[in-house]
Amino acid sequence: MTDFPAEISSLGYVVLGVKDFDAWTVFARDILGFQVCEREDDQSLALRMDERLQRVVLEKNDADDLLEAGWEFDTEEQLTRYVEQLRAYGTRVEQASAEECRRRSVETLYCCDDPNGFRHGFYYGPWIALMSDGFRSTVMRGAGFETGVLGLGHIVTRSADAKKTIEFYRSGLGLKISDYIRADVIPGKTFDVTFMHTASGRHHSLATGELPGEKLLGHLMVQVKDMNDVGLAYDRCLAAGLPIVMHLGHHPNDQMFSFYVRSPSGFAIEYGHGGIVIDDATWKVTTYSRLSDWGHQRGEPPRG
């Protein structure tokens, strides 16, 4: 049960500020299997993963980092009640203009700042492509990305003050704790990450900790329906000579089989299959002492 009458359904979109559109176009389309669509302003690219007009928005920006996490609600009523809750918590929430809604391809959007410097968007009514313009990947062989009610995937972010940030995510945003990983990954450096989920139950939509590095975004995870598409993407990364941050492996908490590749912006993309879905009625929060059951051998470090 929850104290939040209105809950976020899923992580519906992310906005990444990136420098190099050409490198990202090739990486997203030919390596990861997204469909890349240019927007009319040439300042942004829309990456499609399904019937939505966009799931990952690339905006031209020198930050090479996360700009916005877009949280989806099923109905306008849920969204309105949620915004009231968030304001009652003491958070400054602004309603976005019609132009901003158009850029995010949603019906109604509200925004607030994250304690770490990116923005949270809260919306309902995502825009859908016509049937004649169905999602097409030039490289994927299976049934596509695992999105739908579970949202686009997950993000792992760096918090300057993890305790304060997690308190805001739980009590302000209403995210629920999935579990914790506290592991000595490198001698003397503890990987201490808190994993959180939304109502639709993808094991985590957001995880955070005081992780080494400068960027807000540690990695963005996208999940595919066919395990073979993970292997095929891994082979494409190796063939293209891309820096593998962590080789194929398996996480003990979300059960994800995945690898991590460094994106043209420096942060990593996790490409995975098999992540579990949480049922809050039976879920118990646990702590893990290892990042991986097997594999995930370290390769090139992320940049920044």
Ligand SMILES: [Fe+2]
């Ligand atoms: Fe991940």
